Amino acid sequence: MSELQPAYRQPELADLVEHDRVHRSIYTDPEIFELEMARIWGKTWIYVGHESQVAKPGDYYTTTLASQPVIMTRDHEGQLHVLFNRCAHKGAQLVGDDCGNLKEFRCCYHAWRFAMDGRCVSIPLEEGYADAGLTKDDPAASVRKVPRVGSYKGFVFASLSEEGPDLEAWLGGVASSIDNMVDRAPDGELEVVPGVMRYEHDSNWKFFVENLNDMMHPMIVHQSSSLTARVVAKRELGKDAPLPPALEIISPFTESYAFFDDMGLHAFDNGHGYSGGKNSIHAAYSDVEAYNEAMNQAYGEERVKEIFAVNRHNTVFYPSLTIKGAIQTIRVVKPVAVDKTIIESYTLRLRGAPDELLKRSILYCNLINSSANLVGPDDQEAYFRQQEGLKTQGDDWIPLSRDINSDEELEPGHYYAKGSSDLAFRNQLKAWKQYMLAED
Numbered sequence: 001m002s003e004l005q006p007a008y009r010q011p012e013l014a015d016l017v018e019h020d021r022v023h024r025s026i027y028t029d030p031e032i033f034e035l036e037m038a039r040i041w042g043k044t045w046i047y048v049g050h051e052s053q054v055a056k057p058g059d060y061y062t063t064t065l066a067s068q069p070v071i072m073t074r075d076h077e078g079q080l081h082v083l084f085n086r087c088a089h090k091g092a093q094l095v096g097d098d099c100g101n102l103k104e105f106r107c108c109y110h111a112w113r114f115a116m117d118g119r120c121v122s123i124p125l126e127e128g129y130a131d132a133g134l135t136k137d138d139p140a141a142s143v144r145k146v147p148r149v150g151s152y153k154g155f156v157f158a159s160l161s162e163e164g165p166d167l168e169a170w171l172g173g174v175a176s177s178i179d180n181m182v183d184r185a186p187d188g189e190l191e192v193v194p195g196v197m198r199y200e201h202d203s204n205w206k207f208f209v210e211n212l213n214d215m216m217h218p219m220i221v222h223q224s225s226s227l228t229a230r231v232v233a234k235r236e237l238g239k240d241a242p243l244p245p246a247l248e249i250i251s252p253f254t255e256s257y258a259f260f261d262d263m264g265l266h267a268f269d270n271g272h273g274y275s276g277g278k279n280s281i282h283a284a285y286s287d288v289e290a291y292n293e294a295m296n297q298a299y300g301e302e303r304v305k306e307i308f309a310v311n312r313h314n315t316v317f318y319p320s321l322t323i324k325g326a327i328q329t330i331r332v333v334k335p336v337a338v339d340k341t342i343i344e345s346y347t348l349r350l351r352g353a354p355d356e357l358l359k360r361s362i363l364y365c366n367l368i369n370s371s372a373n374l375v376g377p378d379d380q381e382a383y384f385r386q387q388e389g390l391k392t393q394g395d396d397w398i399p400l401s402r403d404i405n406s407d408e409e410l411e412p413g414h415y416y417a418k419g420s421s422d423l424a425f426r427n428q429l430k431a432w433k434q435y436m437l438a439e440d
């Protein structure tokens with residue numbers, strides 16, 4: 001990993017983010033990107049996957065953690081592990097496919113064998129290592145585990161650092177978004193539906209993460225998709241005709257500034273936050289009676305009212321995960337380069353809910369999160385134009401000053417502002433600065 005050039009060494013690095021503005025170089029400088037991978041993605045909790053993706057003993061699922069290949073596994077005693085995806089011998093990747101089920105790992109190069117927890121099972125011609133003192137029972141012969149792994153209600157995070165706050169403390173106020181998503185399942189459990197929408201953005205990872213709770217862009221960026229759908233629906237449907245499911249999903253993206261202001265923004269420590277609360281673009285979907293009945297049976301009508309009263313838009317678990325509890329979709333952020341990011345989108349099933357709920361979630365994912373849909377490409381174009389525009393020397397600074405003196409502290413570490421505020425950006429970049437300036 002390369003070091004920053006002298007121009008960006010501390011204290012210069014500390015000057016790149018101010019309270020009301022940010023320097024363009026944090027989105028365009030490859031040296032800063034390398035430092036992000038070490039100090040943010042390499043130090044904090046990063047989303048790995050959901051426990052349902054390794055539900056059975058012997059299951060494995062491959063992904064990356066701060067660009068490093070890892071494997072999430074379930075051993076034959078039912079315990080969860082996150083291992084580096086490399087043989088302890090010559091370093092070959094143990095598995096090259098996305099997921100599967102195995103009795104054990106066997107390296108394709110020299111046939112070293114490992115249990116699903118990474119423990120070495122056998123070394124061919126082990127006696128050849130006698131003079132070196134290496135045996136299969138030596139810890140050096142086993143697959144290395146990621147230093148820290150934590151799971152919160154099935155959502156698995158890991159950290160490459162041995163130090164730092166525990167997962168629940170780090171999640172803080174946004175843990176309640178996971179709570180609400182799980183509570184929406186009549187059986188109290190979620191499972192990831194097989195398959196992923198994976199697409200590449202030619203832009204910095206922070207543009208995507210910031211855009212999730214940017215309430216000033218939807219009514220502008222999505223005119224060609226959402227507004228067109230609203231106009232066509234008004235023309236083609238009767239005045240009191242119910243909206244088809246696709247239009248229920250697309251139409252709210254071009255609601256008014258007042259609508260998004262009313263949704264509001266909530267910001268927490270570590271860069272986390274969410275938009276919405278009692279109202280969001282998901283709040284007016286048609287009822288599914290069979291689902292309501294299943295929920296009432298599971299929780300009782302009063303508790304169901306409390307669960308459904310939570311209507312959040314996007315919850316950001318900074319820097320790697322965003323979830324939509326009301327529509328059961330998540331998106332995972334994977335930085336590749338300073339101007340390249342992979343986004344993975346997954347749909348979750350509410351166990352005990354009728355299939356109609358799952359079909360709506362899949363429809364949402366297809367319409368909004370796919371790179372070949374009606375809404376997502378609007379945002380991707382904006383990200384790309386930001387990436388290209390910030391290469392210019394027109395101005396080195398980007399303002400973060402909208403409603404800068406209007407943030408309301410609801411409780412220690414929990415701030416609120418109306419939807420059009422820049423609070424979400426200021427909060428994320430405050431965390432960015434804290435991570436980047438932390439001592440190694």
